[in-house]
Amino acid sequence: MARITLTDVRKSYSGMEVIHGVSIDIADEEFVVIVGPSGCGKSTLLRMVAGLEEITSGTIAIDGRVVNDLEPRARDIAMVFQNYALYPHMTVRENMAYGLKISGMPKAEIAERVARSAEMLELQPYLDRKPRALSGGQRQRVAMGRALVRDPAAFLLDEPLSNLDAKLRVQMRLQIKELQRRVGTTSLYVTHDQVEAMTLADRLIVMNAGVAEQIDTPMRIYERPATTFVAGFIGSPAMNILAATVTPDGAGLTLPGGAVLACPAPADPGQPILFGIRPEHIRAVTQPGGVGAIELTVLAVETLGADAYAHCAFPGHVTSAAEAMVVRLPGNAALKPGERLHAVFDTGAAHFFDPATGRRVGPRR
Amino acid sequence: MNRATFPHRLLPWLLVAPQLAISFVFFYWPAVQALRQSTLREDAFGLKTQFVGLANFRRVLSDPAYVNSIQVTAVFSVLTAFFSMAIALLLAVQAEKVVRGKGFYRTLMIWPYAVAPAIAGMLWLFMFNPSFGTLAWPLRQLGITWDPLLNGSQAMTLVVAAASWKQISYNFLFFVAGLQAIPRSLLEAAAIDGAGSARRFWTIVFPLLAPTTFFLLVVNTVYALFDTFGIIHAVTGGGPGKSTETLVYKVYNDGFVNLILGESAAQSVILMVIVISLTAFQFKYVERRVHYG
Ligand SMILES: Nc1ncnc2c1ncn2[C@@H]1O[C@H](COP(=O)(O)OP(=O)(O)OP(=O)(O)O)[C@@H](O)[C@H]1O
Ligand SMILES: [Mg+2]
Numbered sequence: 001m002a003r004i005t006l007t008d009v010r011k012s013y014s015g016m017e018v019i020h021g022v023s024i025d026i027a028d029e030e031f032v033v034i035v036g037p038s039g040c041g042k043s044t045l046l047r048m049v050a051g052l053e054e055i056t057s058g059t060i061a062i063d064g065r066v067v068n069d070l071e072p073r074a075r076d077i078a079m080v081f082q083n084y085a086l087y088p089h090m091t092v093r094e095n096m097a098y099g100l101k102i103s104g105m106p107k108a109e110i111a112e113r114v115a116r117s118a119e120m121l122e123l124q125p126y127l128d129r130k131p132r133a134l135s136g137g138q139r140q141r142v143a144m145g146r147a148l149v150r151d152p153a154a155f156l157l158d159e160p161l162s163n164l165d166a167k168l169r170v171q172m173r174l175q176i177k178e179l180q181r182r183v184g185t186t187s188l189y190v191t192h193d194q195v196e197a198m199t200l201a202d203r204l205i206v207m208n209a210g211v212a213e214q215i216d217t218p219m220r221i222y223e224r225p226a227t228t229f230v231a232g233f234i235g236s237p238a239m240n241i242l243a244a245t246v247t248p249d250g251a252g253l254t255l256p257g258g259a260v261l262a263c264p265a266p267a268d269p270g271q272p273i274l275f276g277i278r279p280e281h282i283r284a285v286t287q288p289g290g291v292g293a294i295e296l297t298v299l300a301v302e303t304l305g306a307d308a309y310a311h312c313a314f315p316g317h318v319t320s321a322a323e324a325m326v327v328r329l330p331g332n333a334a335l336k337p338g339e340r341l342h343a344v345f346d347t348g349a350a351h352f353f354d355p356a357t358g359r360r361v362g363p364r365r
Numbered sequence: 366m367n368r369a370t371f372p373h374r375l376l377p378w379l380l381v382a383p384q385l386a387i388s389f390v391f392f393y394w395p396a397v398q399a400l401r402q403s404t405l406r407e408d409a410f411g412l413k414t415q416f417v418g419l420a421n422f423r424r425v426l427s428d429p430a431y432v433n434s435i436q437v438t439a440v441f442s443v444l445t446a447f448f449s450m451a452i453a454l455l456l457a458v459q460a461e462k463v464v465r466g467k468g469f470y471r472t473l474m475i476w477p478y479a480v481a482p483a484i485a486g487m488l489w490l491f492m493f494n495p496s497f498g499t500l501a502w503p504l505r506q507l508g509i510t511w512d513p514l515l516n517g518s519q520a521m522t523l524v525v526a527a528a529s530w531k532q533i534s535y536n537f538l539f540f541v542a543g544l545q546a547i548p549r550s551l552l553e554a555a556a557i558d559g560a561g562s563a564r565r566f567w568t569i570v571f572p573l574l575a576p577t578t579f580f581l582l583v584v585n586t587v588y589a590l591f592d593t594f595g596i597i598h599a600v601t602g603g604g605p606g607k608s609t610e611t612l613v614y615k616v617y618n619d620g621f622v623n624l625i626l627g628e629s630a631a632q633s634v635i636l637m638v639i640v641i642s643l644t645a646f647q648f649k650y651v652e653r654r655v656h657y658g
Contacts, residue, residue, distance in 0.1 A: 050553075051556075051557075052556070052557075071556070072556045072557045073556060073558070073559040073560070077557065078557065079554065081553075081554060085548065085550035085553065085554040087551060087554075087555075087569060088551075088656065089572045089573060089575075098558050098560075098568075099559050102558060146554075146558075
């Protein structure tokens with residue numbers, strides 16, 4: 001059990017900075033998830049905590065002790081790798097016991113610990129098999145087990161579920177969360193999957209291009225994304241972000257295509273502003289003329305069963321597929337491309353961002 | 366597995382024909398000749414030949430010089446295979462750690478392999494000849510009475526060194542490739558599990574390198590038994606006395622120098638049996654411990 005403190009951690013590869021100063025204080029027993037697109041520096045950050053990558057500047061402390069110059073083995077952490085990194089020439093039992101044996105633990109205690117972890121992960125039938133005789137999911141559990149037996153101060157997990165199929169991933173996700181709650185070990189978990197991030201995290205670090213754009217609880221990030229990047233990354237499907245202009249009277253917004261939405265915005269009249277609204281905060285009404293209803297043209301409909309998502313454009317405005325407005329509909333909605341849809345925006349759930357910086361601007365008091 | 370299908374029944378035979386022809390001309394035919402010759406006795410001028418059955422084998426095996434040669438070969442082969450592999454592995458592991466100029470370093474390491482055995486032998490002779498060797502004098506300054514022309518163990522040391530040196534490059538190349546095939550994440554996992562670098566080597570790297578090591582063991586054994594003839598010929602000529610006369614060298618000496626053709630042929634048949642059984646033994650018993658990834 002431990003607290004992990006990162007203070008302005010930076011990393012450069014031959015002069016090129018890839019992590020631009022990340023700071024976070026991870027509480028004991030907390031489950032923190034680092035999420036972001038490929039190449040944003042998630043693994044690099046995690047590997048610096050593990051001691052596999054040198055820290056260019058800043059400090060990393062585990063339980064108040066700065067570990068910058070400590071070898072991985074002196075940091076009392078366990079890591080689960082994306083490819084699991086199981087020792088191929090050892091049985092599952094030997095894989096799990098490897099670290100304990102090195103620490104000089106008595107044989108009886110090793111056996112007991114391995115048995116306990118194997119039971120937690122339902123690995124008993126496979127203890128004498130070599131990794132190559134296991135399925136992907138079983139290998140993943142062995143990797144977890146190898147971390148678990150050591151009872152370390154912290155778990156570091158780098159995309160541990162990304163090699164599993166969708167169904168198994170959901171199952172393991174729940175299992176990992178449950179396991180972490182049970183043993184209460186501080187965990188730092190890397191993923192590029194925002195659903196995984198939302199469901200697992202006590203707190204989330206949303207990274208983009210080496211910068212921690214926002215650090216907060218999943219719900220607060222969902223409700224108050226700090227930047228357009230976070231707004232677009234967290235939530236599925238992504239938030240709609242529209243380039244709007246505040247009307248001259250200041251009481252509404254002119255949307256692309258010219259439609260006016262009655263919605264006070266935190267900007268001066270005539271000023272441009274980014275207006276964000278999630279698909280789930282738009283209601284489609286069939287009859288035109290509802291109060292504040294805005295007309296949209298349907299480009300495509302994706303039906304997922306319970307829900308359907310309509311990708312729409314503003315009439316009279318040329319819209320590429322990437323900039324299409326997404327509206328959530330009931331799964332049985334019978335809409336076809338080319339048809340019209342009238343949308344009512346829940347303006348209370350709207351988000352505003354500065355077009356120049358992409359940062360959130362709060363509602364005006 | 367898909368079975369390959371050929372458009373013509375003759376084609377597969379045609380494709381392996383060159384290999385078969387080479388094996389036939391350079392192995393099967395001479396082997397049969399040796400087998401035939403080993404049952405004959407011929408006088409030194411080749412005027413009279415008579416069939417003697419297994420008499421040649423009986424004489425060879427009861428000859429103390431032959432038993433000595435077996436011992437010399439065992440010592441020489443084990444030492445050569447061990448040192449050439451151990452040093453190559455050490456160098457390969459060190460080369461992994463080099464950051465800058467890796468390619469240059471590796472190229473340098475491979476050069477000795479391009480040197481012909483006899484030249485390699487001469488090189489070592491020039492360095493260690495007791496009268497004109499460049500390094501013989503410093504050795505003597507260190508208080509070592511260096512004289513491989515008189516001292517059998519020193520002569521053995523010298524041929525083992527020369528033969529190992531020659532083979533290190535080859536082994537190095539394979540070890541470097543083997544090391545590169547080990548995923549980095551395994552070593553990182555072991556480092557996090559608490560293993561220091563020596564333990565990582567012996568518990569992770571070395572076991573995972575086993576297929577390479579086993580292959581090299583077979584190759585190096587055969588090398589030490591057969592391909593070192595040139596080196597021994599150049600450095601010691603089997604001497605002093607018979608202290609560096611390996612089986613292959615003795616086959617040559619008895620057959621081509623002393624012209625005892627029948628016995629020499631019998632020796633080469635015995636040698637063939639030794640190598641075949643040694644290789645079979647390696648595959649049957651040593652390979653069992655090899656983990657193929
Ligand atoms: N050894 C290295 N030398 C130079 N640049 C590197 C090195 N390792 C990583 N980088 C760079 O650092 C950045 C972050 O890499 P990192 O592996 O942390 O990304 P990631 O967020 O884990 O991505 P992914 O989701 O694809 O695993 C990338 O732009 C990458 O090109
Ligand atoms: Mg990564």
